[in-house]
Amino acid sequence: MPHILTRSLDRRATIFLAIVATVGVLLPLSNLLLPDTSMLHVPTYLMTLFGKYVCYAVLALSIDLIWGYCGILSLGHGAFFALGGYAMGMYLMRQIGTRGVYADPVLPDFMVFLNWKSLPWYWQGFDMFWFAALMVVLVPGLLAFCFGWLAFRSRVTGVYLSIITQAMTYALLLGFFRNDFGFGGNNGLTDFKDILGFNVQAEGTRAALFALSCLALAISFLICRAVVGSKLGKVLIAIRDAESRTRFLGYRVESYKLFVFTLSACIAGIAGALYVPQVGIINPGEFAPGNSIEAVIWVAVGGRGTLIGAALGAVAVNYAKTVFTSGVLAPYWLFMLGALFVLVTLLLPKGIVGTWNAWRDARQATSLSEDARSAAFEDGAVKPHMAE
Numbered sequence: 001m002p003h004i005l006t007r008s009l010d011r012r013a014t015i016f017l018a019i020v021a022t023v024g025v026l027l028p029l030s031n032l033l034l035p036d037t038s039m040l041h042v043p044t045y046l047m048t049l050f051g052k053y054v055c056y057a058v059l060a061l062s063i064d065l066i067w068g069y070c071g072i073l074s075l076g077h078g079a080f081f082a083l084g085g086y087a088m089g090m091y092l093m094r095q096i097g098t099r100g101v102y103a104d105p106v107l108p109d110f111m112v113f114l115n116w117k118s119l120p121w122y123w124q125g126f127d128m129f130w131f132a133a134l135m136v137v138l139v140p141g142l143l144a145f146c147f148g149w150l151a152f153r154s155r156v157t158g159v160y161l162s163i164i165t166q167a168m169t170y171a172l173l174l175g176f177f178r179n180d181f182g183f184g185g186n187n188g189l190t191d192f193k194d195i196l197g198f199n200v201q202a203e204g205t206r207a208a209l210f211a212l213s214c215l216a217l218a219i220s221f222l223i224c225r226a227v228v229g230s231k232l233g234k235v236l237i238a239i240r241d242a243e244s245r246t247r248f249l250g251y252r253v254e255s256y257k258l259f260v261f262t263l264s265a266c267i268a269g270i271a272g273a274l275y276v277p278q279v280g281i282i283n284p285g286e287f288a289p290g291n292s293i294e295a296v297i298w299v300a301v302g303g304r305g306t307l308i309g310a311a312l313g314a315v316a317v318n319y320a321k322t323v324f325t326s327g328v329l330a331p332y333w334l335f336m337l338g339a340l341f342v343l344v345t346l347l348l349p350k351g352i353v354g355t356w357n358a359w360r361d362a363r364q365a366t367s368l369s370e371d372a373r374s375a376a377f378e379d380g381a382v383k384p385h386m387a388e
Contacts, residue, residue, distance in 0.1 A: 013225060016308050017218055023050075024214025028207035047206045049322065051278040053315045054213040058220050058271035060298045060314035061307060062264040065224045067296070068305030069233060070260050071240035073158075076165030077268055078292035079172050080140035082282070084269025086176075087139055089189035089282040090123060091132030092200070096193050109191070110184045120182045129196055136273040137266045144265030145258065152254040152261075157243065166289045173287035188283025189276075200277050213274045217311065220267050224307055227260070236260060297341045302351050309353030316352075 027042050027050065034041040059081050066072040093108045102112040106119055125131040147168060151161060179185035198205045227233055238246045239253055247253045276282045285291075295314070302313020317337070324333050348355050 012308060013221075016311075017221065020214050020218050020221075024211045024218075028211050031203060031207050044203050044206050047203075047210050048278050051206070051210040051213050052275060053318050054210070054217050055271045055275040055278070056295070056298065056314040056318055057311040058213070058217050058274070059268050059295055060302070060310040061217070061220050061224055062267040062271070063295055064299045064304060064307055064310035065227065065267070066260055066264045067299060068307075068310070069228050069240060070236040070257060071243070072257060072261060073162045073296070074165045074261075074264075075162045075289065075292050075296065076167075076169035077264070077295060078289075079169035079287055080144060080265040080268035081272040081275070081291075081295075082169075082172070082176075082284075082286035083140045083143065084136045084272030085276040085282040085286060086183060086189065086272075087126075087132055087135040087269070088273035088276045089192075090126040090135075090183075091129060092192040092195060092277060093189050094123070094127040095195070096191065099193055100191070108184075108189075110187065111182075114179055116182075123182070133273075136269050140265040140269035140272075141262050144262045148258045148261040152257045155254075166292070169287050169292055170289055173284050173289075176284040176287060184283070186284065188281060188285075190281040190283075192277060192280060195277050200280070206278070209274065209278050213278070216270055216274055220270070221307060221311070223263075223267070227263070228307070232256070232259075294337065297337060300341060300351060301344050303354030303357070304351055306351065306353045306357065309351050312353060313351065 027047065030040055030042040031044060031047050036043075059077070062080075063074065063077050066074060096108065098105050100109045100112075102109050104112050107116060111119070126135070147165075151164065156164065175181055176183050176188075177186055183189065192200050194200060195205065198208075228236065235246065235251055235256055238251075239256060243253055272282075272286075294317075298314040298317050299310045300313070301317055302311065303309025317340070321333060321337075324330065324336060329336070344351065350358060
């Protein structure tokens with residue numbers, strides 16, 4: 001039976017990846033090749049919207065990796081998402097050059113407006129894409145490593161860890177709001193022109209960014225699945241279920257938690273980097289603790305500890321948000337989101353996909369048991385009165 005259940009899980013993963021690949025190919029082709037009058041044509045604004053959903057799905061995967069499989073509930077993961085976004089935004093700002101409002105070849109417009117005389121040292125190198133791409137992963141990963149080393153070494157767990165992750169992202173929010181921090185203050189970074197020489201507003205660029213987002217989702221899923229399906233993943237689950245016992249068995253729990261926390265932050269940073277050129281702006285609002293809490297709700301709704309459920313939960317909840325906030329129900333969205341979280345916690349504690357998986361596995365186990373009994377009766381190994 002374990003072999004059949006494992007094979008079933010592999011089949012679900014294959015189906016998920018096939019859907020992501022199909023969507024990542026067909027939607028851009030529909031946008032670029034079909035005329036606007038066609039019923040199958042996908043408008044550019046929808047490409048941007050769907051691309052944003054896919055980036056959120058990658059963020060949800062990163063949270064599910066640490067929460068669903070290691071028991072680390074981070075309420076500040078939006079900080080890593082935002083840092084990856086700022087790293088990409090800095091590259092995009094350096095590409096504007098003399099096309100800005102003040103036509104300064106080096107300084108971004110907000111620095112000229114604030115009378116900055118030279119480019120800060122931490123902006124150096126962001127005129128090169130490879131350097132910006134490296135920072136997208138390195139900056140969130142380094143912050144997560146330092147934060148995790150201090151927290152896990154001190155054996156901070158549970159609600160206390162959740163609180164300090166929230167404090168971390170709130171501190172970053174306050175810092176990035178300051179004009180003298182060098183990141184655009186309240187307005188953030190915007191008015192992007194090019195990425196790798198391509199117009200960021202062009203339909204072809206939008207389609208390519210969407211396809212890259214789908215590719216990032218597929219790769220992130222494969223990485224997370226490789227981690228949780230390995231011996232490392234079994235140790236992570238043991239830490240989640242019985243951390244003290246796992247430590248007593250000789251495992252260096254802090255090292256395992258630090259590794260998976262850092263990896264999760266790097267994935268979140270990549271999601272933020274893909275998000276920024278599609279939405280066209282990054283500002284301190286992305287650090288808001290409410291954003292991180294909302295991302296946790298995506299995972300809870302979809303199914304904690306399922307990976308697929310986390311990604312689907314992010315897409316489903318954000319689609320619902322788009323629908324409700326575009327009408328008369330917009331002021332009530334937060335109430336509806338809170339009610340959704342409460343209902344899922346009480347009625348579907350495993351989330352939508354987790355509950356479906358549990359029901360399906362139980363049904364398969366029952367079917368296998370009935371088949372075994374039938375085979376035993378046919379072979380004469382079990383007498384009818386013995387079965388009764």
